[in-house]
Amino acid sequence: MGCLSELMKRHHGIEIDEGQERLLMDDLHAIMDVNKTMNLTRILSEEGGIVLHLEDSLTGLPFVNDAPEGLYGDLGTGGGFPGIPLCIMTGRQTLLVDSVKKKVAALEGVAKEIGIGERVGVYGGRIEDLAIERKGDFSVLTARALSSLSSLMELASPLLRKRGRLVCYKAQPSEDEVENALGIQELVGLRLECDQAFCLSDGSTRRIFVFEKTGAPRIKLPRRNGLAQKDPLRPRP
Ligand code: SAH
Numbered sequence: 001m002g003c004l005s006e007l008m009k010r011h012h013g014i015e016i017d018e019g020q021e022r023l024l025m026d027d028l029h030a031i032m033d034v035n036k037t038m039n040l041t042r043i044l045s046e047e048g049g050i051v052l053h054l055e056d057s058l059t060g061l062p063f064v065n066d067a068p069e070g071l072y073g074d075l076g077t078g079g080g081f082p083g084i085p086l087c088i089m090t091g092r093q094t095l096l097v098d099s100v101k102k103k104v105a106a107l108e109g110v111a112k113e114i115g116i117g118e119r120v121g122v123y124g125g126r127i128e129d130l131a132i133e134r135k136g137d138f139s140v141l142t143a144r145a146l147s148s149l150s151s152l153m154e155l156a157s158p159l160l161r162k163r164g165r166l167v168c169y170k171a172q173p174s175e176d177e178v179e180n181a182l183g184i185q186e187l188v189g190l191r192l193e194c195d196q197a198f199c200l201s202d203g204s205t206r207r208i209f210v211f212e213k214t215g216a217p218r219i220k221l222p223r224r225n226g227l228a229q230k231d232p233l234r235p236r237p
Helices: 003-012 018-034 048-056 061-066 083-090 101-113 128-133 149-159 175-183
Strands: 072-075 092-097 120-124 139-142 160-170 190-199 205-213
Touching: 003 018, 003 048, 018 048, 018 083, 018 101, 018 190, 048 083, 061 083, 061 160, 072 083, 072 149, 072 160, 083 092, 083 101, 083 120, 092 101, 101 120, 128 149, 139 149, 149 175, 149 190, 149 205, 160 190, 175 190
Parallel strands: 072 092, 072 139, 092 120, 139 160
Antiparallel strands: 160 205, 190 205
16 A cells, blocks of 8 residues: 555545556656646645645545536646546546646646546636636536635536535635635525534644535626635625
8 A cells, every 4th residue: 555545544534546546646746747847836845745735635535525426626726736636536527727727738738648638627717707608517616725715605606506516625714714604605505514624644734614506696606707806705784
């Protein structure tokens, strides 16, 4: 058993087979290679990448597995985390979304290079524009290190089909952030399904929030480009 699969089993009860572990490590190495010429990640060592990219990405796996079958999208994917590791583990058709076109072009190359090109598509554009083109097409979405919970909820809602899930990766969300998110659930047609705190193998704390799409938002989404992140929705009195 390799280092990653041992660590995932011991700390998270998640099983990884040999083929999957090979693909996950191929991904990390390919991203570290691209990173020599393009700024995809600040994590430079393999050990750091195993914990902070692969282990962290895979903590969302049970929640993505619980979502209805169908298309998976990673919003603000950056260096392809958690999108590529979760594609490897779930076998779902995956769309990696980032407004920086050269990043997603590089990820498309990485996916081909490691042999999962057929399952990985990329979208080089804003999430708000994707929401107009692919309304209700996604069964599950993830987002890590992208925005506050309420911004993520607003951006994700129009993309999700009914009962689809949004899995949000957070380090240390403030109480304000959580309260605000809970206050706009009905407005955006999402409902908190699960809020789980845990530790990575290096002891750092994480929290995953899963929202379910319950129905149509009460306001027209997407709003104008940028508003979800610059002027987030607030609970209405
Ligand atoms: N998910 C990755 C990268 C996070 S950095 C990780 O956890 O390592 C956030 C990324 O989101 C950046 O690459 C940025 O270009 C992208 N991004 C921010 N707002 C966006 C939007 N509205 N639409 C598409 N991409 C966006």
